[in-house]
Amino acid sequence: MILGLFVSGVTAFPLRVELGIGSDILHSSPAVDWFPDAVAWVDRVAAALVDVDGRYPFISYGTDWLAYAHLVLAVVFIGPMVDPVRNIWVIQFGVIACAGIIPLALIAGGIRGIPLGWQLIDMSFGVLGVIPLLIAWRLTARLERMRSA
Secondary structure, rough: HHHHHHHHHOOOOOOHHHHHHHHHHHHHHHHHHHHHHHHHHHHHHHHHHHHHHHHHHHHHHHHHHHHHHHHHHHHHOHHHHOOOOOHHHHHHHHHHHHHHHHHHHHHHHHHHHHHHHHHHHEEEHHHHHHHHHHHHHHHHHHOOOOOOH
16 A cells, blocks of 8 residues: 555656656557547546646646645555554555545546546556455454454
8 A cells, every 4th residue: 555655646746747658658559549539538638737737837736735645645554564453543544545436536537527437447546455455454353353362
């Protein structure tokens, strides 16, 4: 979780540059023929970021805060590594957060006109993220029982 949150946070800062590179890579790959709608979506988002960054660079300040929140949350997950039983609440919080990704993606994605395929990709972060958290929760509960015995 720490690594995933850290990478998500760090990569949220240079979105315009990353999407430009991603678009270039997609256009030089078979994706143009295999997934034309996905390539068009990436191009649209990349163009929007160039436009917004050129005319309203302060809007990107919002994604800077999003990035910062990911980095702060990554730090919070150090607690369960140090003392898992005492910090099981962090793991439980992570499970709740992963579950919350699904309605957020569906509701906000629908309102914002995000393609369903992209919403599914966003939801996959919650679905995949919950797996190590549930394992950690189970192992922490086992550790707590062993300490009590």
